[in-house]
Amino acid sequence: SQTIHQWPATLVQPVGSPLSLECTVEGTSNPNLYWYRQAAGRGLQLLFYSVGIGQISSEVPQNLSASRPQDRQFILSSKKLLLSDSGFYLCAWSVQGGFETQYFGPGTRLLVL
């Protein structure tokens, strides 16, 4: 069966510090991978998606970036965090092609102070 991991679970960072969140998927090959953010009182917003190694599409312009160095690894980064980057970050995966359900990881709660 497939599983998706995210770490860390919780992170408190000062404004201006860098960020690196990691997501890995097990039990599947060549998945689509996604980064979402849920800000307080809001729904889920798609930040990035990837259909393959090194292929990243950005949905929302911001100071965040994503990378996919390996087939089942997806990384969310920032060089300098802003207060507005606080939120709950979720990684998700789906099978390639067609209308496929996205399955979410446990999430990372980020608090920028």
Next chain:
Amino acid sequence: DQQVKQNSPSLSVQEGRISILNCDYTNSMFDYFLWYKKYPAEGPTFLISISSIKDKNEDGRFTVFLNKSAKHLSLHIVPSQPGDSAVYFCAALSGGSNYKLTFGKGTLLTVNP
């Protein structure tokens, strides 16, 4: 512009009764719809989906109804249980993109014993 709307931020139901969660959408290109359930500090869990070629899909206690002419879908939970208490998100995919899930803001369901 919010393309997927869940107009009720919260819903309270008695255990054993029916819970009806509603979702409206504006983009006529949406043709695949999903419901997710989310507990605090956890990732969303997929519940049930429906393709636009159907008007009903049932899985155990969960039934999703789709009214394409009204651009409306609903999730019925019968009978409701206290463990169903969570935030429920409606999400949609468009035919032009099998990657981008558009989420509503969610409805908090509370099932009272």
